[in-house]
Amino acid sequence: MRRRVRKDEEDEGDQEDSDDEQTNTKKPIKVTSSTTKKQPPSKKPTRRRAHDSDDDDDIVLTSKPKRSKGQASASSSSKRQSAKSSAQHNEDDDSEDDIIDVTPKSTKSKSKATQKQPSKATVPSLTKKQTFKTPKDADSENDDDEDSSDDEAPNITLTERKGDLFAAPANTLLVHACNCAGSWGAGIAAAFKKTYPDHFAIYTAHCKSKTPNSLLSTCLLIPPQPKGAKHWIGCLFTSRKYSRGKDSKDDIMDSTDSALQDMLEQLEDLEKQPTGIWMCKINSGSFRVPWSQTKALIETLTFKGGLHIQIVDKK
Numbered sequence: 059m060r061r062r063v064r065k066d067e068e069d070e071g072d073q074e075d076s077d078d079e080q081t082n083t084k085k086p087i088k089v090t091s092s093t094t095k096k097q098p099p100s101k102k103p104t105r106r107r108a109h110d111s112d113d114d115d116d117i118v119l120t121s122k123p124k125r126s127k128g129q130a131s132a133s134s135s136s137k138r139q140s141a142k143s144s145a146q147h148n149e150d151d152d153s154e155d156d157i158i159d160v161t162p163k164s165t166k167s168k169s170k171a172t173q174k175q176p177s178k179a180t181v182p183s184l185t186k187k188q189t190f191k192t193p194k195d196a197d198s199e200n201d202d203d204e205d206s207s208d209d210e211a212p213n214i215t216l217t218e219r220k221g222d223l224f225a226a227p228a229n230t231l232l233v234h235a236c237n238c239a240g241s242w243g244a245g246i247a248a249a250f251k252k253t254y255p256d257h258f259a260i261y262t263a264h265c266k267s268k269t270p271n272s273l274l275s276t277c278l279l280i281p282p283q284p285k286g287a288k289h290w291i292g293c294l295f296t297s298r299k300y301s302r303g304k305d306s307k308d309d310i311m312d313s314t315d316s317a318l319q320d321m322l323e324q325l326e327d328l329e330k331q332p333t334g335i336w337m338c339k340i341n342s343g344s345f346r347v348p349w350s351q352t353k354a355l356i357e358t359l360t361f362k363g364g365l366h367i368q369i370v371d372k373k
């Protein structure tokens with residue numbers, strides 16, 4: 059049975075092809091085991107660029123998600139449990155208008171059980187530059203100390219505030235959740251489509267070049283383009299389809315986990331990096347996942363040297 063054709067599908071004639079592909083559901087290629095949350099730098103999957111050109115600002119893509127569905131479910135379920143537990147205490151937080159400092163939680167158990175987890179007092183105050191300067195420098199400094207604790211504990215901090223995501227300074231990375239069908243047809247995605255036509259063309263071309271299952275759980279980072287504001291856009295592929303065809307909440311959470319980790323690994327590898335990260339309350343609109351769950355998940359992730367993400371929501 060065919061589902062109802064939405065207006066945005068009519069605007070994007072290629073949509074049907076993308077959807078049809080999804081009937082051949084095959085699982086994405088996986089590279090991590092169910093007991094390993096994150097690959098060490100030396101084991102990162104090889105990435106490739108979407109468009110070969112002389113411009114170093116080409117789109118950086120990942121080749122694959124990090125886990126199989128089963129693996130993702132197994133490894134992410136405990137994280138989600140923890141995230142959900144944490145979310146229970148924050149169910150009413152979604153409507154907050156003021157800036158909220160969020161202390162990272164030490165919910166991610168790693169190989170070093172005795173490792174000291176960072177407290178709020180020990181987490182450095184992150185400037186924009188500090189946000190991204192550490193990966194490569196730290197890599198060289200820690201070549202002889204692969205087990206350095208820098209990237210072991212959750213160290214991603216969030217602040218939440220009311221505002222317009224598109225008001226970010228130039229060269230900021232704006233992150234939102236996407237379907238794998240090549241549509242930015244509703245919610246904040248529709249605003250992205252209008253404001254960043256060149257970015258949208260790259261997103262649709264990327265979706266056409268791959269199957270939904272190979273896109274799922276990955277992130278597409280699109281650098282600033284000639285038209286539109288000079289922002290990076292981070293597309294997290296958290297559901298195969300959209301509207302009534304969207305994935306289940308649990309599947310969206312699993313995909314969000316992997317897509318975010320993919321984004322973080324790509325950021326570590328970038329030569330020219332965004333100057334900051336702003337994110338909407340991903341998954342909380344059309345995808346119907348309570349923001350508190352996604353927020354708790356983000357707080358379990360790690361980034362070498364620490365990372366600050368501004369959550370900006372118009373409501």
Ligand SMILES: Nc1ncnc2c1ncn2[C@@H]1O[C@H](COP(=O)(O)OP(=O)(O)OC[C@H]2O[C@H](OP(=O)(O)O)[C@H](O)[C@@H]2O)[C@@H](O)[C@H]1O
Pocket residue numbers: 066221222223224234235236237241242243244245246247248249299300301338339340341342343344345346370371372373
């Ligand atoms: N200017 C602005 N500044 C700041 N925050 C803004 C804003 N405008 C809206 N928001 C908020 O942004 C959050 C996310 O809500 P959204 O419904 O957009 O996204 P989502 O992540 O749940 O779902 C993704 C699918 O939605 C789309 O539409 P389609 O699938 O095509 O139908 C895509 O294509 C995906 O597939 C909500 O908190 C909104 O208040």
